[in-house]
Amino acid sequence: MDIENLQNTWSKHEEKLQKSINLNLELLKRVNVKSAKSKMTSLIWINALTLAFYQIVMWSFAYYTVTHWPTVQFVVAGLILTTWAGIISYGAIKQLKLILEIDYSGPVTLVQKQLQKVKIAIVHFLRMALMILPFHMAFLIVINEILFNVDIIKLADPVWVILQTLVLILPTIWIYRNLSPKNANKKWVNWLLQGNGSQINEAQNFMKEIEKFKLG
Amino acid sequence: MKTNETNSTSADFIGMIEKYKGIIYKIANAYSRSSEDQEDLVQEIILQLWSSFGNYDPKYKFTTWIYRIALNVSITHYRKDVVRKKYTIPMTEQLIDSSATVEDNQTEDIRQLRGFIQELDEMNRALMILYLDGNSHQEISNVLNISVSNVGTKISRIKDKLKEKFKK
CATH class of the missing domain: 1.10.1740.10 (RNA polymerase sigma factor, region 2, helix turn helix motif)
Known part of the structure; x- marks a missing residue:
């Protein structure tokens, strides 16, 4: 092959392709391409629904907090749950923003990086959701009060209540630290990610490839 | 309207x-x-x-x-x-x-060139297509968002690889 004449060989390739592919322009005129489902639409919907759900949860807990003022245990539990739902809502907003910002007519390295970020974001979401673990007592307090009108703090041994929180602090810190995209291929992380581990790992590697490509 | x-x-x-x-x-x-x-x-x-x-x-x-x-x-x-x-x-x-x-329609040269392009990773493949289409380094830099000098370096590296490959 004539290396110096590559562009000429390439243009012959184009001619051959033009001959072998027929674009049905008549059909293109008839099809309402606007109605085509975008790949991103389902992702937008998932995040919008997550956001809507956690917003309802957040405002419900906020209402609970206000209406149970000034009983300390109910107010503290309500505030913890409101904050938690708020953090998850914030994550969903960030994720939605990321998806909506993707513009396929943007520069290739930039758009590809954005797309990989969307894939990796599932790890960060999960991390935020797990932050509630040491505070699960807040759930117990609120649920028992709402469903059975029982103040669990009054009934339970205070030592037991404190232990419940302390016992889960270390495992939560450990999970939080280890739950990162670089560990996505580990069995337990992959299980938590509902089998998306390898995809996240690939996304992470592709991000590195793009960075390397940009640096030259 | x-x-x-x-x-x-x-x-x-x-x-x-x-x-x-x-x-x-x-x-x-x-x-x-x-x-x-x-x-x-x-x-x-x-x-x-x-x-x-x-x-x-x-x-x-x-x-x-x-x-x-x-x-x-x-x-x-x-x-x-x-x-x-x-x-x-x-x-x-x-x-x-x-x-x-x-x-079916490919001549040997085209087949070889296409084969080489498909061996490249996704980003270098994009760069090679843009180069083969006769785009300027500035144009390639705009499409990919990499510096013009980086475009030049990468193209000459790919061409060297190609020369090496077809020497064999």
């Missing part, structure tokens, strides 16, 4: 596809594994071009806009391992018909 506008936009779009279909075919061909895959990819690119058609930024050349969309869609399509059929529009007729497989 609105229908007239829609018809005119649609006609502009079809005119644009007709004019630049060569770019779309070459990129789809370089990022697909079979002629069926290529048909899906051409369709995906056209749909994305259509949905971005109203947002074209005239500060860039029209071809830059097409290259960016076609390459972004193709790289994403190529990296996807999940079945993508569910996202395409259901059509009783085919939008694209590749009557002959590409391989």
Whole structure:
């Protein structure tokens, strides 16, 4: 092959392709391409629904907090749950923003990086959701009060209540630290990610490839 | 009134596809594994071009806009391992018909060049297509968002690799 004449060989390739592919322009005129489902639409919907759900949860807990003022245990539990739902809502907003910002007519390295970020974001979401673990007592307090009108703090041994929180602090810190995209291929992380581990790992590697490509 | 506008936009779009279909075919061909895959990819690119058609930024050349969309869609399509059929529009007729497989029509040189391009990773493949299409280094830099000097370095590296390969 004539290396110096590559562009000429390439243009012959184009001619051959033009001959072998027929674009049905008549059909293109008839099809309402606007109605085509975008790949991103389902992702937008998932995040919008997550956001809507956690917003309802957040405002419900906020209402609970206000209406149970000034009983300390109910107010503290309500505030913890409101904050938690708020953090998850914030994550969903960030994720939605990321998806909506993707513009396929943007520069290739930039758009590809954005797309990989969307894939990796599932790890960060999960991390935020797990932050509630040491505070699960807040759930117990609120649920028992709402469903059975029982103040669990009054009934339970205070030592037991404190232990419940302390016992889960270390495992939560450990999970939080280890739950990162670089560990996505580990069995337990992959299980938590509902089998998306390898995809996240690939996304992470592709991000590195793009960075390397940009640096030259 | 609105229908007239829609018809005119649609006609502009079809005119644009007709004019630049060569770019779309070459990129789809370089990022697909079979002629069926290529048909899906051409369709995906056209749909994305259509949905971005109203947002074209005239500060860039029209071809830059097409290259960016076609390459972004193709790289994403190529990296996807999940079945993508569910996202395409259901059509009783085919939008694209590749009557002959590409391989059947290829001369030895074209086959070799295509084979070499497909050996490159996704980003270098994009760069090579842009170079082979005769785009300037500045234009390539605009499409990929890398520096002009980086474009030059990468092209000469790829060409060296190609020379080495065909010396054997």
